[in-house]
Amino acid sequence: MSRYEPSVIEPKWQQAWDDAQVFEAKRDPLKPKYYVLEMFPYPSGRIHMGHVRNYTMGDVVARTKAAQGYSVLHPMGWDAFGMPAENAAMERGGHPRDWTEGNITEMKAQMKPLGLSIDWSREIATCRPEYYGQQQAMFIDMMEQGLVYRKNAVVNWDPVDMTVLANEQVIDGRGWRSNALVERRELTQWFFKISDYSGELLEALDGLTHWPEKVRLMQANWIGKSQGLQFAFDTVGAPAGFDRLKVYTTRPDTLMGASFAAISPDHPLAKALESDPKIAEFVARCRKGGTSAEEIETAEKIGFDTGVRVKHPLNPDWELPVWIANFILMDYGTGAIFGCPAHDARDFEFATKYRLDIKSVFIAEGAEDAPLTEAFVPMKSEPVHYVRGFSGAAVQTGDAAVAAAIAHAEAHGYGKGVTNYRLRDWGISRQRYWGCPIPVIHCESCGVVAEKKENLPVELPYDVTFDIPGNPLDRHPTWRNCTCPNCNAPARRETDTMDTFVDSSWYYARFTAPHAKTPTVAEDADYWMNVDQYIGGIEHAILHLLYSRFFARAMFKTGHLPAKAIEPFNALFTQGMVTHEIYKTTDANGRPVYHLPEEVTFVTAGSEKIRTVLWKDVFPEGRGNLSDLEVVKPLLDYAVKPTNRFVEVIPSAKMSKSKKNVVDPMNIIAAFGADTARWFVMSDSPPERDVEWTASGAEATFKHLSRVWALCSRIGEMPADHKGEGDDELLRATHKAIAEVTAGIEGFAFNKAIAKLYEFTNAIARSSASTQVLQEAIRTLAKLMSPMTPHIAESIWTFQGGEGLCAQAPWPKADPALLVDDTVTLPIQINGKRRAEISVPKDMSPADVEKIALANEDVVRFLAGQPVKKLIVVPGRIVNVVV
RNA sequence: GCGGGCGUGGCGGAAUGGUAGACGCGGCAGACUCAAAAUCUGCUAUCGCAAGGUGUGUCGGUUCGAGUCCGACCGCCCGCACCA
Numbered sequence: 001m002s003r004y005e006p007s008v009i010e011p012k013w014q015q016a017w018d019d020a021q022v023f024e025a026k027r028d029p030l031k032p033k034y035y036v037l038e039m040f041p042y043p044s045g046r047i048h049m050g051h052v053r054n055y056t057m058g059d060v061v062a063r064t065k066a067a068q069g070y071s072v073l074h075p076m077g078w079d080a081f082g083m084p085a086e087n088a089a090m091e092r093g094g095h096p097r098d099w100t101e102g103n104i105t106e107m108k109a110q111m112k113p114l115g116l117s118i119d120w121s122r123e124i125a126t127c128r129p130e131y132y133g134q135q136q137a138m139f140i141d142m143m144e145q146g147l148v149y150r151k152n153a154v155v156n157w158d159p160v161d162m163t164v165l166a167n168e169q170v171i172d173g174r175g176w177r178s179n180a181l182v183e184r185r186e187l188t189q190w191f192f193k194i195s196d197y198s199g200e201l202l203e204a205l206d207g208l209t210h211w212p213e214k215v216r217l218m219q220a221n222w223i224g225k226s227q228g229l230q231f232a233f234d235t236v237g238a239p240a241g242f243d244r245l246k247v248y249t250t251r252p253d254t255l256m257g258a259s260f261a262a263i264s265p266d267h268p269l270a271k272a273l274e275s276d277p278k279i280a281e282f283v284a285r286c287r288k289g290g291t292s293a294e295e296i297e298t299a300e301k302i303g304f305d306t307g308v309r310v311k312h313p314l315n316p317d318w319e320l321p322v323w324i325a326n327f328i329l330m331d332y333g334t335g336a337i338f339g340c341p342a343h344d345a346r347d348f349e350f351a352t353k354y355r356l357d358i359k360s361v362f363i364a365e366g367a368e369d370a371p372l373t374e375a376f377v378p379m380k381s382e383p384v385h386y387v388r389g390f391s392g393a394a395v396q397t398g399d400a401a402v403a404a405a406i407a408h409a410e411a412h413g414y415g416k417g418v419t420n421y422r423l424r425d426w427g428i429s430r431q432r433y434w435g436c437p438i439p440v441i442h443c444e445s446c447g448v449v450a451e452k453k454e455n456l457p458v459e460l461p462y463d464v465t466f467d468i469p470g471n472p473l474d475r476h477p478t479w480r481n482c483t484c485p486n487c488n489a490p491a492r493r494e495t496d497t498m499d500t501f502v503d504s505s506w507y508y509a510r511f512t513a514p515h516a517k518t519p520t521v522a523e524d525a526d527y528w529m530n531v532d533q534y535i536g537g538i539e540h541a542i543l544h545l546l547y548s549r550f551f552a553r554a555m556f557k558t559g560h561l562p563a564k565a566i567e568p569f570n571a572l573f574t575q576g577m578v579t580h581e582i583y584k585t586t587d588a589n590g591r592p593v594y595h596l597p598e599e600v601t602f603v604t605a606g607s608e609k610i611r612t613v614l615w616k617d618v619f620p621e622g623r624g625n626l627s628d629l630e631v632v633k634p635l636l637d638y639a640v641k642p643t644n645r646f647v648e649v650i651p652s653a654k655m656s657k658s659k660k661n662v663v664d665p666m667n668i669i670a671a672f673g674a675d676t677a678r679w680f681v682m683s684d685s686p687p688e689r690d691v692e693w694t695a696s697g698a699e700a701t702f703k704h705l706s707r708v709w710a711l712c713s714r715i716g717e718m719p720a721d722h723k724g725e726g727d728d729e730l731l732r733a734t735h736k737a738i739a740e741v742t743a744g745i746e747g748f749a750f751n752k753a754i755a756k757l758y759e760f761t762n763a764i765a766r767s768s769a770s771t772q773v774l775q776e777a778i779r780t781l782a783k784l785m786s787p788m789t790p791h792i793a794e795s796i797w798t799f800q801g802g803e804g805l806c807a808q809a810p811w812p813k814a815d816p817a818l819l820v821d822d823t824v825t826l827p828i829q830i831n832g833k834r835r836a837e838i839s840v841p842k843d844m845s846p847a848d849v850e851k852i853a854l855a856n857e858d859v860v861r862f863l864a865g866q867p868v869k870k871l872i873v874v875p876g877r878i879v880n881v882v883v
Numbered sequence: 884g885c886g887g888g889c890g891u892g893g894c895g896g897a898a899u900g901g902u903a904g905a906c907g908c909g910g911c912a913g914a915c916u917c918a919a920a921a922u923c924u925g926c927u928a929u930c931g932c933a934a935g936g937u938g939u940g941u942c943g944g945u946u947c948g949a950g951u952c953c954g955a956c957c958g959c960c961c962g963c964a965c966c967a
Contacts, residue, residue, distance in 0.1 A: 327965040755906035827902040
């Protein structure tokens with residue numbers, strides 16, 4: 001074997017795998033199946049280290065499962081719709097489709113050299129009619145099932161770009177691109193009825209036992225179940241049609257502390273009152289407020305007394321004022337509340353500002369009913385003393401009091417217990433070109449009608465321009481024109497497109513039959529679903545994963561997925577980011593200046609453990625030492641003083657172009673090969689945590705792989721019949737490695753699996769065993785390394801006489817008999833402190849172990865004749881002597 | 884405010900309640916070399932000449948035995964947030 005040259009072996013093996021179609025997924029009734037999926041990328045045009053880490057993890061799982069005898073599905077596709085393509089068209093000209101397809105070609109070309117075991121015959125892109133046409137078909141099915149509807153909704157409207165903006169695109173109340181003040185405008189929008197599934201999506205979380213607890217909690221909080229009382233006030237002096245005002249509360253036990261009612265500025269009653277110019281003006285003022293978290297947090301609570309009154313449900317003579325308040329949300333509960341300032345922080349603030357009554361309903365046990373300086377809001381599980389209760393005992397917990405109050409309301413017929421969810425319906429309308437057209441038609445006589453399925457896909461027109469703001473579909477000369485599927489009269493197409501989250505909500509199902517003429521094919525979906533292991537970033541913990549869970553249910557309801565697939569992802573793994581240090585200096589004006597890693601030099605000061613980073617021109621050769629500093633001191637003084645050449649190192653941060661701490665995977669592959677990149681991103685940190693990319697770590701990985709290569713050569717040069725020493729020892733090490741590496745991979749502890757591979761490599765290198773045993777060991781090493789470093793593994797496998805391709809060889813099995821040593825070393829503790837060590841046969845009886853332990857001379861010395869009170873022997877583990 | 888997570892050498896990190904620091908990085912020393920690089924070997928938590936002592940954010944508890952379990956605190960990180 002010659003030198004280790006990744007640039008030679010990597011393309012060679014990739015070609016060999018392609019030729020043998022090793023990664024093509026086939027339905028095989030004789031094998032169990034395994035579906036591994038990594039969250040598919042947005043085709044930005046460049047892959048980054050995060051992609052490398054994500055796809056390598058999936059690849060390790062896919063290759064291991066394939067070797068373990070599973071029929072594996074490991075596909076890849078492109079989340080290809082979305083605004084960056086349109087922005088690029090606006091900024092640079094060109095067409096979103098050309099830009100996107102070009103990026104897909106480029107990114108695929110960058111992914112191929114990684115040697116991933118992907119079935120590229122199943123590649124999909126959400127922007128192609130083959131994909132989004134099927135999405136439109138499902139949209140129509142969902143309409144029929146009542147899962148889709150239109151309603152007016154308040155949205156962020158950019159008056160300059162003439163488009164709806166997502167909340168994240170509104171920065172300080174202005175459009176992120178146009179910088180125009182964003183308006184809250186009411187538009188007719190399309191919605192998916194995800195709220196129909198609130199309860200089910202919440203309860204089913206319990207069954208997702210192979211999901212991270214954190215993700216399940218985040219989803220549970222997002223769905224936000226609460227139980228409370230809904231009741232209606234009788235109104236006094238309200239406009240016609242508003243005889244009653246419905247409110248929702250989770251604290252009906254505080255009803256006797258009510259001092260006002262309040263409605264959202266978007267409440268129908270507020271609208272009915274807008275004939276009063278003062279009210280109209282107030283409502284307009286409320287709508288101006290920004291929607292960002294900070295603004296909401298710091299926003300002052302403002303209110304306006306409408307003059308309308310409501311009667312307290314427990315006492316018709318008791319009237320409360322109705323206010324419009326900016327902090328009441330229209331789309332939660334009923335959009336109206338009753339205010340109990342004593343036991344709600346917001347109501348307290350509001351009541352204090354507008355001098356409304358603050359009356360305690362309950363007080364801490366043993367406390368006085370004194371005026372409050374802030375709202376008293378104890379845990380609902382805590383017992384308190386009710387001074388103005390109306391149901392249940394005087395001393396009870398909040399939980400008990402709430403239940404008693406609901407029972408009271410239901411018994412007296414003024415309200416009922418209801419369950420409320422924070423989760424809102426999913427608004428999917430986007431006034432954008434580069435998305436999946438919503439396949440409906442507006443007809444003057446028939447209204448809103450679904451397009452006929454045989455007319456699908458409703459394709460995006462190519463001849464559009466982006467030189468003026470707004471949705472190009474709206475101003476296309478002919479695209480909107482169509483005929484009504486019902487009455488054949490001339491009609492107009494819907495020009496809204498779907499949120500790109502819709503595209504990614506079912507791609508996992510499409511991969512089971514990526515080119516079918518229907519969204520899915522029953523037998524393929526039956527065979528391949530569910531995704532056995534899904535891998536991606538934590539940033540998708542809520543939206544993407546919740547939408548997908550909803551969509552799988554909708555696909556079941558519309559007959560596109562089997563019942564077993566309503567939870568589509570059996571196991572989820574969320575991986576950490578790839579980070580890098582940032583190198584910063586300051587310019588003459590005090591502004592930060594960032595430097596690329598290759599622009600700085602590391603100077604180490606030996607045992608003093610100081611690391612200083614300097615601009616590269618101080619040590620142009622790329623490395624330096626403090627002793628060298630003495631030599632270059634004059635130069636350094638010159639360099640440091642006038643130009644501030646010491647570089648500040650900002651530890652481990654997300655890779656970002658502006659901070660110049662990005663490492664391009666293509667450069668790493670060019671310098672060290674894909675195997676080095678793959679091994680390093682898996683080796684240094686647990687996969688769920690961030691991993692810091694370091695140049696020294698990458699170099700060290702390359703050196704290690706080179707060592708393995710050299711070791712393979714050495715073994716290859718040994719005479720085949722050479723008899724050596726320590727065969728049994730190496731055989732045991734081999735089987736231990738099999739057991740430990742397998743456990744590491746299966747437990748998603750890739751860093752530990754790699755640590756074991758280092759140990760095993762060192763064991764082989766030290767061994768002077770017989771040629772045959774060494775060969776068997778290094779072939780096993782190659783197979784165990786192959787999920788992480790498939791190319792070098794393939795070379796070693798072939799060189800050492802492995803049969804066929806390593807990629808198709810079965811996973812080795814550990815012999816349990818070889819995993820336990822005949823003798824074990826037992827530490828002996830005296831009063832819990834380690835004092836000695838004995839070596840005993842592994843199955844020696846505890847009684848014999850005791851004898852040997854007590855006879856040990858170190859033990860005798862430490863005991864110094866003290867009587868032994870207790871002796872604990874944990875077989876195979878430890879001996880503890882208590883005196 | 885609500886919810887969750889994490890604190891272990893110079894660094895990344897290992898440790899089913901059972902020898903704390905595996906493995907890697909960095910560092911030190913040595914071999915090879917005219918020399919450097921590369922490579923190889925050894926050492927590397929800390930105090931101490933040693934015997935031995937001390938060490939997993941802090942304080943306390945459970946246990947024969949605690950990095951691990953329990954309680955309080957300190958610090959850092961993440962998610963949600965005017966949700967009635």
